[in-house]
Amino acid sequence: MTTFRSFKQVQSALSNQLTTCVEITNSYLQKIEEHNHLNAFIQVYTDEALSQALAVDRKLENGTAGKLAGMVIAIKDNLCYKDHKVSASSKILDGFESLFSATVVDRLLAADAIIIGRLNCDEFAMGSANENTIYGTVKNPLDNTKVAGGSSGGSAAAVAAGLCLATLGSDTGGSIRQPAAFCGIVGLKPTYSRVSRYGLIAYASSFDQIGPLTNTVQDSALLLEVIAGEDEFDSTVSTRKVDEYSKAPLSDSPKRIAYIKECLESKGLDPEIKLVIENKIEELKAEGHIVEPISFSYLDYLVPTYYVITTAEASSNLARFDGVHYGYRSENITNLESTYINSRTEGFGEEVKRRIMLGTFVLSAGYHDAYFTKAQKIRRLIQDKTNEMFKDYDFVISPTTPHTPFAIGTKHTDPTIMYLEDIFTVQANLAGNPAISIPIQNHSNGMSIGLHIMADNFKESDLLAFSKYMNKEG
């Protein structure tokens, strides 16, 4: 079977009766098997995916198929799918099965997508390399000695290696965009509240958003259209109308684009990535767009602010995993207290425990004002400053990551070095804005370079239309 890189290709093969959903699903199942070494999939729903595919084939025959008919998709292991295991790559959820499905999962199924399996990720979505997982590090399909990025590393690797057409991930500080950049694909983080978080295992609830990882911008647009919108199960979700993102046209007017001077001047930025972005800026200017440098003096505050607030939220969200309600319980228990202590000590991985402790510390009575309250104030300043940017500009561009993927095992020892991976992506989460990573060019080391584009809140239509233009999608 030919490898499909876009849903349009799938649809045309199906409508010309060159293939069937069952055939497509079978060929992905085979590919997953052949790429077991990538550690992208945790579980493959072989029989179920094939029966879904058969049902969709029937619907296609009688003209009742939904918008995503024939799209084979896999989901990050922090999204609940009724009667299926979900673990957030953690021992603490060992054996746990979802009692309900995430809203996004229900919407995919209602649109006739075929769900083929669940994907490896960093434990509770905490990480930038998909090394914090009980299932083994995810390998980058472009170079198996390198990390795939995180925390949605399995979601990015699966799409890049052609193990399914699209995936869903979650993004709290860059977890969709950074692995997408590392694996050379497209990753979209919608505006905070655009997509219901119901059924997403919470990491930091005021940051978390679910979004697509795909080969093309068009497929991300289509998926967003299906998963976005009002939901009675998530009181934080926006009631704004969902646009037809997949049909959004790019207006002819020149775009006003800003780039943050301090980003391009930052010490850790790979000189070749810097050059590629500078060339892109010149190209855009030559095409008639207005591209200007702006200053953002809070760049150095982004990562610390992010880590104070997200660890605080995580320490609260993860309190529910107590050895009683869900999954894993230590065998080493004598009373209620030792049930909590030993189950949590044995069940959580090192990074998750580090963050729970840090979060508990910044929320503690003596330090609350010094850390948590201060970080909240800085977050507000960052939000205000970001909103100001979009008064004058349509888009803010930067590299997605300061460098291309690093070798597996090399950054694991110092968490603060790993935290700096998020330098260019966290602004969008702190402020809530939509942002995307698209592959723009290959590095001389053979890896891909991602361009990060951020837009004003709820301007996904413009963001996606412009990204299609940048990705040279017709």
Ligand code: GLN
């Ligand atoms: N790398 C960031 C972190 O470890 C982002 C994670 C995410 O977006 N889920 O928190």
